[in-house]
Amino acid sequence: MIDAMAHFFAEWGTLGMLVWTLLKIICIALPLPIIVAFYVYAERRVIGATQWRYGPTRVGPYGLLQSFADLLKMLFKEIIWPQRANKGLFTIAPVLVVITAMASWAVIPVSDKLWLTDIDASLLYIMMLSSVGVYGIILAGWSANSRYAFLGAMRSTAQLISYELAMGFALVGVVLLTHSLNLLEIVHHQEGGILSWHVWPLLPLFFVYWFAGIAETNRHPFDMAEGESELVAGFHVEHGGITFALFFLAEYINMIIISVLIVILFLGGWMAPFPFLNEIGFLGITPLGDGFLWLVVKVVFFLFAYLWIRATFPRYRYDQIMRLGWKVFIPLTLFWVVIVAVATQWSRMFG
């Protein structure tokens, strides 16, 4: 069906391509906030269950509409600009965070045929966006003209930059294995079942990428940006109403992106763990055929792990976070990258 639609729009020339691309963008951008809404609901229910209480149950059946009620409340709240705040930057900061979070989806392939664009350096593009996302945080903290917000921004920027290095090195391992920066080629390199996934040769890098990803999205136990007990709410303490909702949205979109990236880079993306499972059919329909469901299952595990970790572990202290990033993760990734480089060169030269 997708091929037919692409063909239909291609006949219109440039205008058709524009409409087709816009359609695809809408198909990505519209479901995301809804997924985020249900993810927030799931978070509150899961943590409630972990702590032996209910969580939201009142709005809608089983409390399913709780996030939408919260969203409506935030939409109708007044935006308050603090005194002597830099009004323009204060308003643009949350928008910047959401743009960088949304734009990453342009290159993420979710199945064999579903993606928006296929550029050669898509991995670099995603790294670029994650490094630009820091600006939203630092500008939000600075423009609010508040000590708490500024301290929160400083902390989380330093944290993000430190963990970006570890993440970058973890990606170097993946690139060394696949010889490509293209996410599609990275997934296709892992074809052939669970044993050919990258997670086995790159096991330490997989864990580093996972935990650095948790730190990158400012989630527990690395949520220094917020640190309620120390900084009230961190860099967005002065943001209220819809401006806060945007930060919230961006945080959860980033969590989904990190989960999808872990799956694409290390766990074979939409590939089935055992390829014959894709052949299972019923009345000519193969429900697992295009692999989208595999991706969803794997991503949901990592999304659940975020909540699991949050419900289980206490928050790190700031100096412990920095120590973990610089003295444990970066040396570990450097060491493993050297090993992977030697191994790939060895196999190329001697068989």
Add this chain to the structure above:
Amino acid sequence: MSFLALLFYIFSAILLASALGVIAARHPVHSALSLVLAFFTMAALWILLGAEFLGLALIIIYVGAVMVFFLFVIMMLDTRHPEKIKANWRVTLPPLVLIGIIMFAELAMLIMHGSHAREAMPVPEAGNTLALGQAMFDRYIYSLEVVAILLLSAMVAAIALTHRKNPLAKRQDPSKQMAVKAEDRLRLVKMTAEREEDNESDVSSGNVSLGNKPDGKGISS
């Protein structure tokens, strides 16, 4: 005018405006942000030329790391009174004009005699990253090594400068903290339960009372 040409003119206009903003903005944070915008549009121009690796690397390195540290430092400074920072024009103008003239002359020479420079830059068909990597690690490997050693020595020097031992500084040793066991801090004692009346005679006789040390000197000492 093709679509790419239109994009080129739009990005160039933004680039020039933001470059002007860097020197014209009153507030240092604003001029740093203009510089960020300039890097961004520059990267967009490079990507239009087909150099997507260079463009993305420019954003990752300069926007994502260097300018963030710039902003860090500028935001830490006391910039609430920009008029205080204003320099004395009579002192600063002559060297500035000299530097401007030299840079303009260099650029003019480059542009006028630049025809062979343009020929030396063939745009690879596909796999920009691959072509760049092959050029860097094959043809220019020695220059790359020299640059790498230069950067390494700069890094070591920077760390050595900032990491001098300060005898007054107090540090936490996380490995020591993590090695602490519950037994070191807390002792559970097994003892038989006591009742209030058993102690009463002691309290009334004054041998043990609140706040007094065993030697009987009391709180005032």
